[in-house]
Amino acid sequence: MRNVISSKVANIPPSGIRRFFDIAATMKGVISLGIGEPDFVTPPQVVRAGMDSLNRGETHYTSNAGTIELRRALTDYLRRLYGVEYDLETELLITVGVSEALYLALTAIIDPGDEVIVPQPCFVAYTPGVIFNGGVPVTINTRVEDGFQVTGAQIKAKITPRTKAILIGYPNNPTGAVLQRETMLEIADVAERHDLVVISDEIYDRLVYGIHHTCFASLPGMQSRTILLGGFSKSHAMTGWRIGYVAAPEELVTAMGKVHQYTIMSTPTTAQAAALAALTSAEDDVERMRLEYDRRRRLIVSGLNEIGLKCFEPQGAFYAFPSVEISGMNDHEFANALLEEEHVACVPGQAFGEASGRYVRMSYATAYEKIELALERMRRFVRRHG
Numbered sequence: 001m002r003n004v005i006s007s008k009v010a011n012i013p014p015s016g017i018r019r020f021f022d023i024a025a026t027m028k029g030v031i032s033l034g035i036g037e038p039d040f041v042t043p044p045q046v047v048r049a050g051m052d053s054l055n056r057g058e059t060h061y062t063s064n065a066g067t068i069e070l071r072r073a074l075t076d077y078l079r080r081l082y083g084v085e086y087d088l089e090t091e092l093l094i095t096v097g098v099s100e101a102l103y104l105a106l107t108a109i110i111d112p113g114d115e116v117i118v119p120q121p122c123f124v125a126y127t128p129g130v131i132f133n134g135g136v137p138v139t140i141n142t143r144v145e146d147g148f149q150v151t152g153a154q155i156k157a158k159i160t161p162r163t164k165a166i167l168i169g170y171p172n173n174p175t176g177a178v179l180q181r182e183t184m185l186e187i188a189d190v191a192e193r194h195d196l197v198v199i200s201d202e203i204y205d206r207l208v209y210g211i212h213h214t215c216f217a218s219l220p221g222m223q224s225r226t227i228l229l230g231g232f233s234k235s236h237a238m239t240g241w242r243i244g245y246v247a248a249p250e251e252l253v254t255a256m257g258k259v260h261q262y263t264i265m266s267t268p269t270t271a272q273a274a275a276l277a278a279l280t281s282a283e284d285d286v287e288r289m290r291l292e293y294d295r296r297r298r299l300i301v302s303g304l305n306e307i308g309l310k311c312f313e314p315q316g317a318f319y320a321f322p323s324v325e326i327s328g329m330n331d332h333e334f335a336n337a338l339l340e341e342e343h344v345a346c347v348p349g350q351a352f353g354e355a356s357g358r359y360v361r362m363s364y365a366t367a368y369e370k371i372e373l374a375l376e377r378m379r380r381f382v383r384r385h386g
């Protein structure tokens with residue numbers, strides 16, 4: 001057959017994260033700091049709610065937007081946490097993870113050639129999502145000097161008549177950076193002046209340490225131009241259930257709902273029942289897991305700095321993003337050598353669009369003892385190469 005794959009798909013390389021998993025899977029005794037998902041299992045009462053739903057015979061489609069009970073619980077949740085008010089009939093959509101929500105947001109707003117500003121490093125799906133939808137990602141390199149926060153001035157410098165949206169993801173994967181409120185206000189000001197949509201991926205909103213998360217939509221005047229993406233994967237250890245949501249003004253949710261309706265129909269019914277239980281009965285679990293991540297965060301950040309792998313202090317998510325400069329290697333060389341010599345897996349920063357090639361991502365969503373052992377191995381490694 002002739003080559004039928006579209007160039008926009010063919011030209012995008014597969015995720016750099018998966019490649020490392022595949023190599024690590026062939027080795028024995030590997031400690032993986034590569035994984036971007038909780039090592040906890042879903043809280044038992046949430047699992048039970050999913051099973052109960054199945055046992056009640058709830059094996060059918062739900063309303064396209066998601067069950068009314070879940071949307072109602074979600075409006076309460078968002079009001080309670082962030083003081084934002086969404087109409088459960090017109091402004092919420094339950095999706096197959098933030099992954100689908102992100103795709104819907106981009107599909108709903110991008111016309112061919114539209115530009116979307118994407119600060120990097122960032123979650124691997126952002127720029128491919130823009131490209132798949134015919135848009136042009138306009139990237140910005142955030143800097144360690146700015147705490148890996150994108151600034152209003154950086155965004156302003158990238159605006160053209162084709163700019164349609166800014167896509168931000170904080171707390172950030174892979175850096176762990178959290179936007180300060182003043183910086184958010186700067187971004188809000190630019191969005192207002194240039195009439196831009198802000199797509200705010202807040203999947204790590206519940207995983208912050210020593211600070212409060214500010215929901216972008218809660219900033220003055222921002223709810224009317226924000227597409228808020230949220231989920232259960234990280235906060236509630238529910239990656240495999242594949243469930244998330246989008247909250248946005250009616251016009252945008254209607255457009256996203258159209259795409260959702262014709263591609264997904266409705267988010268899995270069992271997962272929606274479990275998510276309802278997650279919102280109504282799992283606050284203690286969220287806090288239990290957050291406290292444990294925080295304990296591990298302090299261990300890995302101080303350990304890395306002690307070894308000489310200089311590490312910016314992450315205040316959110318579950319990633320450390322140390323510089324590997326001391327090793328004299330770039331990120332890929334470092335990650336390959338560390339895996340080969342010490343059987344510790346991490347992910348090169350360039351997989352997330354990091355531009356300098358000097359950083360790697362290490363996830364601390366893994367057991368405390370394993371992090372201790374990984375640090376020992378890394379100490380040995382840096383002694384050899386530093």
Ligand SMILES: Cc1ncc(COP(=O)(O)O)c(C=O)c1O
Nearest residue numbers: 036097098099123173231233244
């Ligand atoms: C920043 C960010 N957004 C979205 C996702 C995807 O989340 P979900 O499991 O809800 O599709 C991830 C997963 O790693 C992520 O890190």
